[in-house]
Amino acid sequence: MKRKGWAFYVQVCGLLAFYAFTLAVNGWFLWRIQKLRDLGDNWMAGAVIGCLVGPLFILFSAVLTFLFYTVAVKEKKAGVTEPVPISKTESALIAPILNPPGKGFLLFVGILVSVSLWALFAWSQQVFRGLQVTGLGNPVFWGFYITNFVFFIGISHAGTLISAILRIANAEWRRPITRSAEVITVMVLFFGAANILLDLGRPDRMLNVFLYGRYESPLLWDVCSITAYLTASSIYLYIPLIPDIAILRDHVQGWRRDFYELLSLGWTGAPEEVRILEKCIAIMAIVVIPVAISVHTVVSYVFSMTVQPMWHSTIFGPYFVVGAIFSGIAALIIAMAVLRKAYGLQEYLRPIHFQYLGTLLLVMSCLWLYFTFCEYITVWYGHEPDHMLIFFSKLSGRYSFHFWTMALTCFVFPFLVLASRLGKTVGGTVAASAFVCVGMWLERFLIVVPTLVRPRLPYTVGSYSPSWVEISLFAGCLAAFALLYTVFTRLFPIVSIWEVREGKEHAEEEVSERIRTYFPAS
Amino acid sequence: MEESRRKGQHRWGMVVDLDKCTGCGACVVACSVENNQMLGSPEEAAMGRVIRWLKILPKTEVEGSHVRQNLIPMPCQQCENPPCIKVCPVYATFKNEEGIVGQVYSRCIGCRYCLNACPYTCKFFNWKKPLWPDEMRSSFNPSVSVRPNGVVEKCLFCHHRLQRAKEEAVAQGRNLQEGDYQPACAEVCPAKAIVFGDLNDSESDVSRLCKDPRAFHLLEELGTEPKVTYLREGV
Numbered sequence: 001m002k003r004k005g006w007a008f009y010v011q012v013c014g015l016l017a018f019y020a021f022t023l024a025v026n027g028w029f030l031w032r033i034q035k036l037r038d039l040g041d042n043w044m045a046g047a048v049i050g051c052l053v054g055p056l057f058i059l060f061s062a063v064l065t066f067l068f069y070t071v072a073v074k075e076k077k078a079g080v081t082e083p084v085p086i087s088k089t090e091s092a093l094i095a096p097i098l099n100p101p102g103k104g105f106l107l108f109v110g111i112l113v114s115v116s117l118w119a120l121f122a123w124s125q126q127v128f129r130g131l132q133v134t135g136l137g138n139p140v141f142w143g144f145y146i147t148n149f150v151f152f153i154g155i156s157h158a159g160t161l162i163s164a165i166l167r168i169a170n171a172e173w174r175r176p177i178t179r180s181a182e183v184i185t186v187m188v189l190f191f192g193a194a195n196i197l198l199d200l201g202r203p204d205r206m207l208n209v210f211l212y213g214r215y216e217s218p219l220l221w222d223v224c225s226i227t228a229y230l231t232a233s234s235i236y237l238y239i240p241l242i243p244d245i246a247i248l249r250d251h252v253q254g255w256r257r258d259f260y261e262l263l264s265l266g267w268t269g270a271p272e273e274v275r276i277l278e279k280c281i282a283i284m285a286i287v288v289i290p291v292a293i294s295v296h297t298v299v300s301y302v303f304s305m306t307v308q309p310m311w312h313s314t315i316f317g318p319y320f321v322v323g324a325i326f327s328g329i330a331a332l333i334i335a336m337a338v339l340r341k342a343y344g345l346q347e348y349l350r351p352i353h354f355q356y357l358g359t360l361l362l363v364m365s366c367l368w369l370y371f372t373f374c375e376y377i378t379v380w381y382g383h384e385p386d387h388m389l390i391f392f393s394k395l396s397g398r399y400s401f402h403f404w405t406m407a408l409t410c411f412v413f414p415f416l417v418l419a420s421r422l423g424k425t426v427g428g429t430v431a432a433s434a435f436v437c438v439g440m441w442l443e444r445f446l447i448v449v450p451t452l453v454r455p456r457l458p459y460t461v462g463s464y465s466p467s468w469v470e471i472s473l474f475a476g477c478l479a480a481f482a483l484l485y486t487v488f489t490r491l492f493p494i495v496s497i498w499e500v501r502e503g504k505e506h507a508e509e510e511v512s513e514r515i516r517t518y519f520p521a522s
Numbered sequence: 523m524e525e526s527r528r529k530g531q532h533r534w535g536m537v538v539d540l541d542k543c544t545g546c547g548a549c550v551v552a553c554s555v556e557n558n559q560m561l562g563s564p565e566e567a568a569m570g571r572v573i574r575w576l577k578i579l580p581k582t583e584v585e586g587s588h589v590r591q592n593l594i595p596m597p598c599q600q601c602e603n604p605p606c607i608k609v610c611p612v613y614a615t616f617k618n619e620e621g622i623v624g625q626v627y628s629r630c631i632g633c634r635y636c637l638n639a640c641p642y643t644c645k646f647f648n649w650k651k652p653l654w655p656d657e658m659r660s661s662f663n664p665s666v667s668v669r670p671n672g673v674v675e676k677c678l679f680c681h682h683r684l685q686r687a688k689e690e691a692v693a694q695g696r697n698l699q700e701g702d703y704q705p706a707c708a709e710v711c712p713a714k715a716i717v718f719g720d721l722n723d724s725e726s727d728v729s730r731l732c733k734d735p736r737a738f739h740l741l742e743e744l745g746t747e748p749k750v751t752y753l754r755e756g757v
Contacts, residue, residue: 132649137649199634202630206631208614209611213612214612217608217610219635223611305609307605308641455641456643457641457643
């Protein structure tokens with residue numbers, strides 16, 4: 001047995017805490033279902049969701065246990081090697097972590113902190129004075145907060161989903177970009193969930209959702225699905241991080257060494273460990289895909305389960321998922337471009353990565369157009385009066401500016417840029433992505449607000465324009481997200497060192513071997 | 523079918539005769555006083571933040587050059603199949619055994635999903651802590667609780683009157699009869715356009731009027747089965 005230091009016992013506590021969480025999730029379902037049965041209410045919906053979500057957490061616990069046992073507990077038979085020294089190119093990856101921050105960086109962080117603090121002030125206004133500080137009213141009960149909720153949850157599909165699909169597809173070019181994608185997912189999910197809390201009239205009662213949850217409500221589906229997604233993507237971010245944490249552990253001193261020691265689980269880099277780690281990553285990559293798809297599907301169900309015109313649509317599930325991946329890729333491209341510039345990662349985040357992601361973005365842009373077309377042509381051809389009021393308010397009425405800006409920024413501009421020679425350049429893909437982010441936010445806004453402005457009854461028209469509080473909180477969410485992301489890049493390498501190393505050493509062989517198996521032997 | 527349809531159980535319903543309705547608005551006033559609704563300011567009205575459980579819905583009908591303004595008094599439609607209750611994440615809104623759709627103010631988290639799910643836009647949200655002038659504060663209806671900031675509220679068919687009528691009936695040792703209980707709007711209507719009663723009692727006025735050829739429901743096509751029936755005007 002290895003000598004077990006203090007870190008080992010803290011790690012065990014962490015694992016036990018995760019077991020407790022798993023137990024709490026499963027116990028909560030059992031308790032609520034039992035309670036609903038006693039009350040004679042509908043418990044079937046809870047049973048269905050519980051059967052889907054509960055075992056998922058047990059699986060997560062199993063994966064973590066398996067990994068922990070192999071890395072931290074089990075005695076390695078052989079192959080424990082000395083840490084590989086950092087090469088000259090690789091030192092660019094850990095430079096942001098080892099070097100003290102520069103002036104420009106501090107200024108950037110300062111701006112982000114001030115915007116976040118301003119948003120905190122705006123939020124305090126809302127807490128003390130109620131939702132009257134927003135621009136909402138009867139009949140527009142939802143506005144910016146719900147739009148941002150859908151938008152942020154959409155962005156969260158950047159990471160985990162794209163990285164998981166590329167991993168499963170064995171796309172070797174994914175290696176330098178998966179980490180930056182996964183971090184977006186985890187960080188932005190917090191702000192998606194936070195926007196729901198901002199929207200509540202009584203955030204002090206949010207625990208009622210757990211105490212008295214009604215499983216037939218799509219909001220409960222959101223709670224379950226987002227919790228599962230946040231957990232899954234955090235694990236999926238953490239597992240591939242372990243070897244890199246071990247590299248850092250060997251290069252720093254003082255309290256930071258303890259910090260990395262704790263998180264590295266005592267990783268030594270033995271072949272056995274690598275094998276199990278890759279197995280765990282593969283399991284999580286598969287599990288995370290249906291979870292991610294479920295998240296945006298149930299977010300769309302919040303709207304489509306009502307009978308309101310232009311919400312009550314079967315296409316909303318896949319339409320939202322496509323839009324989510326679309327805006328996710330765009331956010332990823334922008335984040336990569338910023339990292340590349342800020343930390344000088346040109347060697348790692350190369351134009352080819354932007355070109356490939358740009359191609360994916362182009363595909364999603366076409367898919368988005370297809371879904372939008374399907375959605376609108378069905379409404380127009382059916383020509384139901386209630387639906388047409390909203391249809392025309394978007395195409396030619398009050399929201400026509402938003403609508404046509406969306407059409408330009410979600411399809412026309414990105415398509416023209418990405419299909420041309422510009423699509424092969426970093427600048428071109430970043431410009432297209434910026435358009436897409438704006439367009440996809442407008443798309444979410446156009447889903448939430450116009451339907452509410454023209455309710456079936458009364459025959460009057462509502463109106464909505466956001467107040468300074470809502471705008472400040474949106475800016476604050478963006479700033480706080482950027483801040484968290486920046487802090488992450490200062491603590492962990494944003495490009496996976498070991499995966500790139502592995503790619504350089506083995507991928508060529510593996511790929512040529514793989515290609516050989518595609519064709520007849522001679 | 524459901525509990526509320528069972529024999530011996532009351533199922534409260536309302537009929538509004540649009541031919542008799544003069545659009546005077548007495549029902550709106552009676553409702554808001556009876557149920558301690560906020561007074562509201564012109565600014566709040568412009569933002570759509572004044573709460574009136576019963577409102578008069580203007581509906582303009584145009585046939586050729588003939589324009590006609592209809593006024594429809596509109597409380598909560600008290601659906602048999604309410605779209606609002608299914609979506610509530612915390613069981614803060616529910617349909618009771620007598621068919622009245624209720625709201626639990628102390629549990630509501632203020633997510634406003636039920637408001638968005640209601641095709642009639644008949645539920646209301648407290649955008650701030652409600653304020654009243656002192657004169658009004660001293661004359662609250664003690665039977666109706668005042669709602670806090672950030673929760674949803676709605677017409678309950680003056681449920682507190684039903685409670686009182688039930689208690690009185692018990693005290694007198696008899697069953698609850700139809701005339702024992704009238705909501706404020708029905709009681710005050712000078713034209714007797716609002717009729718209220720038990721839909722399970724086939725002899726009652728509401729049951730009889732529901733079978734009238736002029737009877738219709740708002741947004742009948744959605745299958746919400748409202749228990750507020752309207753009688754068409756001028757046929």
